[in-house]
Amino acid sequence: MAKRNVIWTRTADIQFVGILEYWVKRNKSNTYSKKLVKLVSERTKQIADEPxxxxxxxxxxxxxxxMGNFSIYYKVADNEITITAFWDNRQNPKKLLEILENKK
Known part of the structure; x- marks a missing residue:
């Protein structure tokens, strides 16, 4: 099966960037955020290969x-993977429910 392109929705992108910014501010360093970017990149490649x-x-x-404290929610189509949400599992799950219900 051909590898699919990975597309992030605006919502998922905003969530991911927000989480990265939070950790930079909290730790006063971008080390953890860089590690998280690498992990997410590896996971999205894996999703594209074997969705x-x-x-x-x-x-x-x-x-x-x-991915431990984080989750990637996505949809599979013939030629692409759409990341619909990037979630910190420590947040209020009701917020996630609203996001996923609006992405049907």
Whole structure:
């Protein structure tokens, strides 16, 4: 199967950047954020190569790739993977529910 392009929604991109900025401010260093960028990059490449290896969710066509304290929610199409949410699992899950329900 051909490798798919990975596209981030505006919502997922804002979430990811917000988390990176939070950790830079909190740690007064960008070391952790750089590590997180590398981990996310590796995981999205893995998702593009083998999109069905991660867990399906209760939301139509949405799958979940966990990474410890973070989760990547995505949809699989023939030629692309759409990242719909990048979530810090320590946040209020009701906020995530609102995001996923609006992305049907």
């Amino acid at each position: 069905l290896i991660y867990k399906a969710t209760d939301f139509k066509d949405v799958r979940l790739a966990s």
